[in-house]
Amino acid sequence: MPTASLWLKLKAHADALRATPLSRMFAADPQRFDRFSFRLDDLLVDFSKSRIDGAALALLLDLARAAGLEARRDAMLSGRPINATERRAVLHTALRNPPDASVLVDGADVMPTVGAVLAAMADFAEAVRAGDLLGATGQPFSDVVNIGIGGSDLGPDMVTRALFPYCDGPRLHYVSNVDGAHIADTLKDLDPATTLVVVASKTFTTVETMTNAATARAWIAGALGEEAVGAHFAAVSTALDKVAAFGIDETRVFGFWDWVGGRYSVWSAIGLPVMIAVGPDAFADFLDGAHAMDEHFSTAPLEANIPVLMGLVGVWNRDALGYPARAVLPYDQRLARLPAYLQQLDMESNGKRVRLDGSPVEVPTGPLVFGEPGTNGQHAFFQLLHQGTDVVPCEFIVAAQGHEPELAHHHALLLANCLAQSEALMRGRTLEEATAQLEAAGLAAEEVARLAPHKVFPGDRPSVTILHRRLTPFALGRLIALYEHRVFVEGAIWGINSFDQWGVELGKELATALLPMLRGEREAGNKDSSTRGLLAAIRDA
Numbered sequence: 001m002p003t004a005s006l007w008l009k010l011k012a013h014a015d016a017l018r019a020t021p022l023s024r025m026f027a028a029d030p031q032r033f034d035r036f037s038f039r040l041d042d043l044l045v046d047f048s049k050s051r052i053d054g055a056a057l058a059l060l061l062d063l064a065r066a067a068g069l070e071a072r073r074d075a076m077l078s079g080r081p082i083n084a085t086e087r088r089a090v091l092h093t094a095l096r097n098p099p100d101a102s103v104l105v106d107g108a109d110v111m112p113t114v115g116a117v118l119a120a121m122a123d124f125a126e127a128v129r130a131g132d133l134l135g136a137t138g139q140p141f142s143d144v145v146n147i148g149i150g151g152s153d154l155g156p157d158m159v160t161r162a163l164f165p166y167c168d169g170p171r172l173h174y175v176s177n178v179d180g181a182h183i184a185d186t187l188k189d190l191d192p193a194t195t196l197v198v199v200a201s202k203t204f205t206t207v208e209t210m211t212n213a214a215t216a217r218a219w220i221a222g223a224l225g226e227e228a229v230g231a232h233f234a235a236v237s238t239a240l241d242k243v244a245a246f247g248i249d250e251t252r253v254f255g256f257w258d259w260v261g262g263r264y265s266v267w268s269a270i271g272l273p274v275m276i277a278v279g280p281d282a283f284a285d286f287l288d289g290a291h292a293m294d295e296h297f298s299t300a301p302l303e304a305n306i307p308v309l310m311g312l313v314g315v316w317n318r319d320a321l322g323y324p325a326r327a328v329l330p331y332d333q334r335l336a337r338l339p340a341y342l343q344q345l346d347m348e349s350n351g352k353r354v355r356l357d358g359s360p361v362e363v364p365t366g367p368l369v370f371g372e373p374g375t376n377g378q379h380a381f382f383q384l385l386h387q388g389t390d391v392v393p394c395e396f397i398v399a400a401q402g403h404e405p406e407l408a409h410h411h412a413l414l415l416a417n418c419l420a421q422s423e424a425l426m427r428g429r430t431l432e433e434a435t436a437q438l439e440a441a442g443l444a445a446e447e448v449a450r451l452a453p454h455k456v457f458p459g460d461r462p463s464v465t466i467l468h469r470r471l472t473p474f475a476l477g478r479l480i481a482l483y484e485h486r487v488f489v490e491g492a493i494w495g496i497n498s499f500d501q502w503g504v505e506l507g508k509e510l511a512t513a514l515l516p517m518l519r520g521e522r523e524a525g526n527k528d529s530s531t532r533g534l535l536a537a538i539r540d541a
């Protein structure tokens with residue numbers, strides 16, 4: 001069936017389904033959880049609280065097939081240049097392949113070089129962790145500062161926090177913002193003699209990273225002398241010539257390749273600080289977890305393929321039901337930066353308005369993504385999720401077991417809250433129930449009538465719950481790969497390029513032009529009155 005008529009059918013089916021509240025779908029089908037939840041080892045993804053039924057899934061699967069999802073997936077995994085605007089392969093999956101795999105890019109197997117960089121990272125990480133690699137004054141490194149931004153920061157920072165129970169190396173710090181406050185606050189309590197700086201930038205041109213790197217360099221040189229700089233710096237980049245020009249010795253430079261997108265790069269040498277923190281073995285488990293999801297994604301039939309189903313439910317929520325946002329709610333404090341990480345992964349990948357051939361997309365694409373860890377979010381923005389005028393599909397992420405057996409009572413509370421939220425969103429509370437509750441509390445009839453409407457929850461609000469046994473390196477790798485492939489599935493159905501990011505360029509160009517105006521070196525005459533007014537106000541402040 002042609003894609004246009006499938007979209008129409010999907011819309012029509014979604015409109016029909018709206019008439020049936022989720023709670024009635026559960027009442028009508030005792031097997032609903034079993035039918036709409038899927039497992040991969042200890043990972044369980046429960047779609048049963050999404051507004052879907054068998055017919056919706058069948059239509060979505062038709063849509064995926066009509067969009068050529070399987071062929072595009074296979075093209076990505078085999079190294080074809082599916083990032084058409086940049087003429088690049090998209091091969092972050094190769095970074096977590098077993099060593100004996102082979103993936104060809106332009107006829108050359110990339111796996112030997114992937115393995116070589118991984119081995120060099122492991123040697124370096126072990127030397128730092130063991131105290132064999134010393135700073136200029138002969139002391140081991142107690143602290144590592146990673147300087148990078150976007151994909152060169154969000155992934156390693158998020159993963160380091162997530163794997164805190166496995167961190168047994170030097171302390172890790174992440175500096176990303178060009179706001180001098182970030183590097184100033186970070187360096188304030190560090191000792192240059194025991195600090196290693198890793199400059200992470202795919203392009204090695206990003207102004208924030210280059211500015212922070214220069215400041216860190218001056219900090220080391222100022223305290224220990226210019227000749228000490230080499231011993232305190234390492235770099236991760238695809239632009240080895242530019243790293244050399246910065247003055248970092250080639251034995252301390254870890255490369256990766258243009259077929260690794262920034263937001264997909266935590267598996268590459270960009271993960272070096274993670275490896276320094278948790279050690280090469282735990283890092284290997286992290287890669288293995290992602291590979292397990294890659295295997296599932298590439299081999300499971302579409303109707304039982306978890307990332308495919310997650311993508312289809314995402315498209316359904318966005319396009320058939322018209323929800324403009326989604327909330328990511330990890331009930332796991334160590335995943336506090338996961339929403340920020342997923343904002344880049346999802347919104348930089350799928351925030352696109354033209355298809356691969358440059359023609360406008362005809363349906364809404366990537367939704368707004370936001371979130372916070374539970375239970376904190378409950379005491380902040382969940383009010384809107386429960387009673388606001390927009391429906392926001394939620395994604396709950398939680399581990400059945402925590403890492404602190406002595407604090408099991410905390411974990412039980414965390415789990416109870418997580419399950420309670422998806423239940424509350426789904427079932428809501430009717431006016432009759434609210435009224436009965438107020439009456440039972442002994443309120444006067446007038447008070448009951450006054451308060452009851454405020455205590456109504458419309459319910460019928462969809463969510464997905466992702467449950468795993470424990471947040472291990474393996475489980476984390478698998479979880480991130482699940483989200484990567486979900487983004488891929490959605491992008492493939494929308495027919496967009498999920499692997500470029502032209503939308504970040506205009507602001508960068510304008511910032512470059514504005515800098516001399518801010519410094520008073522150039523007139524702002526050609527600017528609009530708002531920009532001119534703001535420039536003047538800054539000068540006068």
Ligand SMILES: O=P(O)(O)OC[C@H]1O[C@](O)(CO)[C@@H](O)[C@@H]1O
Pocket residue numbers: 149150151152200201202203204205206209262263348501504
């Ligand atoms: O690693 P680099 O080249 O410094 O880029 C950092 C980030 O900047 C971006 O290009 C967007 O500005 C991201 O895609 C990327 O992750």
